[in-house]
Amino acid sequence: xxxxxxxxxDTIGFLLAAGIVIGFIVPHFxxxxxxxxxxxxxxxxxxxxxxxxxxxxxQFHYKQPIGPDFPQPIRVWHWVNLVSWMILLxxxxxxxxxxxxxxxxxxxxxxxxxxxxxxxNLILRFAYLxxxxxxxxxxxxxxxxxxxxxxxxxxxTFTGPPYDHLKKFNPLQRPAYPAIWAMxxxxxxxxxxxWQPAVGGLFSGxxxxxxxxxxxxxxxxxxNMRFMVALVTIHSYLxxxxxxxxxxxxxxxxxxxxxKYEHEHGDEAHQEPKLEIDESTGSATPSH
Amino acid sequence: xNYSKLDYQPGLIQQNYALVFILFVLAFSLxxxxxxxxxxxxxxxxxxxxxxxWDNPAKKPIPPSFILPQQNRWGxxxxxxxxxxxxxxxxxxxxxxxxxxxxxxxxxxxIACIDCHxxxxxxxxxxxxxxxxxxxxxxxxxxxxxFQGYLYKNSVHGELALKDKQGKIDGKKTDPALCSxxxxxxxxxxxxxEPYKSEFRSAGEKVCGECHADRYDSYSDYYHGQAxxxxxxxxxxxxxxxxNHSIEKKKNKASLVTEENLPRTCGKCHDRPTKNxxxxxxxxxxxxxxxxxxxxxxxxxxxxxxxxxxxxxxxQAATGRTEIITGSKDEGxxxxxxxxxxxxxxxxxxxx
Numbered sequence: 001x002x003x004x005x006x007x008x009x010d011t012i013g014f015l016l017a018a019g020i021v022i023g024f025i026v027p028h029f030x031x032x033x034x035x036x037x038x039x040x041x042x043x044x045x046x047x048x049x050x051x052x053x054x055x056x057x058x059q060f061h062y063k064q065p066i067g068p069d070f071p072q073p074i075r076v077w078h079w080v081n082l083v084s085w086m087i088l089l090x091x092x093x094x095x096x097x098x099x100x101x102x103x104x105x106x107x108x109x110x111x112x113x114x115x116x117x118x119x120x121n122l123i124l125r126f127a128y129l130x131x132x133x134x135x136x137x138x139x140x141x142x143x144x145x146x147x148x149x150x151x152x153x154x155x156x157t158f159t160g161p162p163y164d165h166l167k168k169f170n171p172l173q174r175p176a177y178p179a180i181w182a183m184x185x186x187x188x189x190x191x192x193x194x195w196q197p198a199v200g201g202l203f204s205g206x207x208x209x210x211x212x213x214x215x216x217x218x219x220x221x222x223x224n225m226r227f228m229v230a231l232v233t234i235h236s237y238l239x240x241x242x243x244x245x246x247x248x249x250x251x252x253x254x255x256x257x258x259x260k261y262e263h264e265h266g267d268e269a270h271q272e273p274k275l276e277i278d279e280s281t282g283s284a285t286p287s288h
Numbered sequence: 289x290n291y292s293k294l295d296y297q298p299g300l301i302q303q304n305y306a307l308v309f310i311l312f313v314l315a316f317s318l319x320x321x322x323x324x325x326x327x328x329x330x331x332x333x334x335x336x337x338x339x340x341x342w343d344n345p346a347k348k349p350i351p352p353s354f355i356l357p358q359q360n361r362w363g364x365x366x367x368x369x370x371x372x373x374x375x376x377x378x379x380x381x382x383x384x385x386x387x388x389x390x391x392x393x394x395x396x397x398x399i400a401c402i403d404c405h406x407x408x409x410x411x412x413x414x415x416x417x418x419x420x421x422x423x424x425x426x427x428x429x430x431x432x433x434x435f436q437g438y439l440y441k442n443s444v445h446g447e448l449a450l451k452d453k454q455g456k457i458d459g460k461k462t463d464p465a466l467c468s469x470x471x472x473x474x475x476x477x478x479x480x481x482e483p484y485k486s487e488f489r490s491a492g493e494k495v496c497g498e499c500h501a502d503r504y505d506s507y508s509d510y511y512h513g514q515a516x517x518x519x520x521x522x523x524x525x526x527x528x529x530x531x532n533h534s535i536e537k538k539k540n541k542a543s544l545v546t547e548e549n550l551p552r553t554c555g556k557c558h559d560r561p562t563k564n565x566x567x568x569x570x571x572x573x574x575x576x577x578x579x580x581x582x583x584x585x586x587x588x589x590x591x592x593x594x595x596x597x598x599x600x601x602x603x604q605a606a607t608g609r610t611e612i613i614t615g616s617k618d619e620g621x622x623x624x625x626x627x628x629x630x631x632x633x634x635x636x637x638x639x640x
Contacts (some may be wrong), residue, residue: 002568003578006510011584179373197559211558212565239484 002215010221013226020230025237031158032241034114047245047256050163060165066256067247069168073128075250077121084118085232087111092225112195119188122181137168139175145171156238176231183228190221364393364408387425390475395600404428404473425473438465439533444540462499468497470532489525494517496526506573513572529553529572545569570626 032038040046053061061069075281091114098104129135133228146235154160156172163170169177194217197210207213239247245256312499367373368386375382381555391397400638404425430437439444448455448464454465468476477484488495497504504526507513515523529545536543544553550566558565571578579585 002565003571003574006568006571007575007578007585008583009583011588012578014588018289098514098518098520100511101519104515104518104522207563208562209560211561212556212557214570215565 002219005219009222009226013222016226016230018231024234028029028156028237029241035158037241041241041244047243049165049243050245050256050258051261052086052162052165056164057162058166060167065258066246067253070246070250071132073124075253077125077128078250081118084121085116087224088118089229096222115188115191115195118184122188123182138174141171141174145174176235178230180228181247183224183231187221187225187228190217190224193217194221263278331468364405366395394474394476395478396476403431406431420467423452423466426468427468429471436467436533443531443533443535445535457499458502465499486521487520491517492525492527500526503573504604506576509572513575524557528556537554 029038045087052059056062087110091111094103094107095111112242124270129138144166148164148166151160152163152170155163194214197204197214200207200210200213204210204213207216248254248256308469332437365386369388370383371383371385375384383637396404405421406428407421407424424448429441441450445454445465449466453464454461456462472480477488479488492507493504507516507526512524516525531544532541538545540546541548543549545564550569551561551563553568554561554566
């Protein structure tokens with residue numbers, strides 16, 4: 001049983017990786033080139049998300065810099081996560097498929113070290129979520145998200161115009177973050193069982209014993225890893241292709257020059273919406 | 289309840305202990321010769337000479353007059369340390385040179401040559417074939433290492449060696465492993481101590497793989513075989529699972545890798561494994577075969593430029609092996625489709 005399942009994990013893992021690249025990234029990139037999105041974004045340096053930000057009052061980010069959307073703790077968290085992920089991925093793959101001599105000790109110790117780091121990082125992330133009180137950004141879903149989600153899907157399948165930014169994350173992107181947290185929790189849980197089968201305690205009896213439990217958890221750890229990699233690959237690709245200015249702010253603290261979008265072609269005809277100032281709260285809302 | 293009879297019965301317990309002790313001593317002394325096989329018969333003839341099946345009892349033991357080789361190794365090395373020493377064997381020059389430096393650095397630097405080369409304890413310089421010398425020397429270890437010798441004599445290797453028979457590996461006749469086949473001879477070191485301990489552990493290919501090449505090649509699962517071959521210190525070497533001196537055939541009940549014994553064997557490293565865990569065990573030597581049986585792997589192979597699907601017939605003709613994929617070959621698309629639906633590994637082999 002374990003013999004067969006282990007081989008299936010390998011082959012389905014390969015198929016998933018190949019499927020993401022051949023079935024999504026490559027066709028999407030080719031279509032992006034053919035429809036001129038690559039030229040618009042990376043040659044002309046024109047980003048719809050920034051233009052919307054400057055001209056469309058219904059956008060969530062209307063005339064706001066990008067930076068405040070990504071507070072410093074989240075940026076540090078993401079950096080630590082990225083480094084830990086890369087090292088955990090490489091060392092984990094080495095532990096399962098050793099491809100050079102003499103690396104087991106180093107790779108295993110690296111896996112242990114970053115295992116702790118990423119677990120602590122995840123706990124801190126939840127603490128931040130609690131204190132920042134912004135869980136609604138990640139964990140809500142309402143009826144408007146359905147039609148919005150369709151427009152997002154149409155944009156990514158090249159059948160619709162650029163979508164709106166009505167909330168911080170679009171409805172296809174939003175569940176990815178809780179999914180990653182859940183996957184990280186599962187990965188941490190299974191990882192600890194593999195490392196110390198005895199921590200399973202009496203629970204390991206369900207599987208027959210500590211070693212049996214570890215063997216099953218190893219399978220789950222491997223399958224989960226592949227789904228995580230698939231999700232993060234798509235996340236990284238779309239982040240780079242569709243929201244590179246945001247990426248630069250997030251990674252390198254470099255705000256884009258939004259002034260270039262202020263006087264773009266057609267602006268003469270464009271009428272700036274008047275702002276209605278609510279004196280009681282001091283907030284400004286656009287009026288039509 | 290009246291406890292008075294049980295409370296104190298002077299001498300009864302002590303007498304029982306004494307009886308058990310006497311019986312134990314008697315039984316032990318009766319079975320002692322069996323625990324050290326060979327010692328009784330050897331002692332009856334000559335204390336210093338081990339009796340091996342191919343020793344010729346008609347020959348006389350060496351007299352004290354032939355003192356050089358008996359006293360220390362320099363007697364033999366007087367001639368054998370010369371690189372020029374050789375003889376013509378089967379029409380070809382065969383060197384008889386023994387490097388004193390190698391012996392001097394070995395674990396056995398302080399013992400005499402004839403302690404291992406017991407053939408040379410006879411008066412005449414024996415005229416047996418080099419294979420005979422090697423066999424005698426390769427098994428003489430049991431003289432000083434009786435415990436290991438006892439285990440070895442009852443193992444699959446030892447049984448064949450002591451009966452002067454050959455074994456079969458995948459249908460090919462092969463000489464059984466002697467002590468020296470695994471441990472080496474003139475350069476022998478102790479596998480208990482570093483740095484040789486690590487060196488010996490990492491020499492699975494040489495120690496076991498020299499005869500069981502296909503089994504060593506197929507040792508390629510993730511955490512055991514691949515890890516071992518990539519120098520992982522905690523990865524198991526062949527004898528961690530299969531045993532060493534007392535190694536048995538898998539079909540023998542005493543083998544450490546039978547279905548019954550696997551949980552205990554795996555339990556050396558894994559925490560209380562069950563038979564469910566040992567369902568992983570076939571993968572340890574059959575990962576390639578398991579992959580070949582996998583639908584997705586076969587589908588992917590259809591579109592790869594080279595098919596790595598084994599050609600069993602070709603393999604058997606070339607090496608006599610049954611399990612290992614030794615190479616890949618280009619195949620047409622149609623034959624790949626055929627291979628996909630009817631993998632050669634699952635087809636019966638046609639007899640020529």
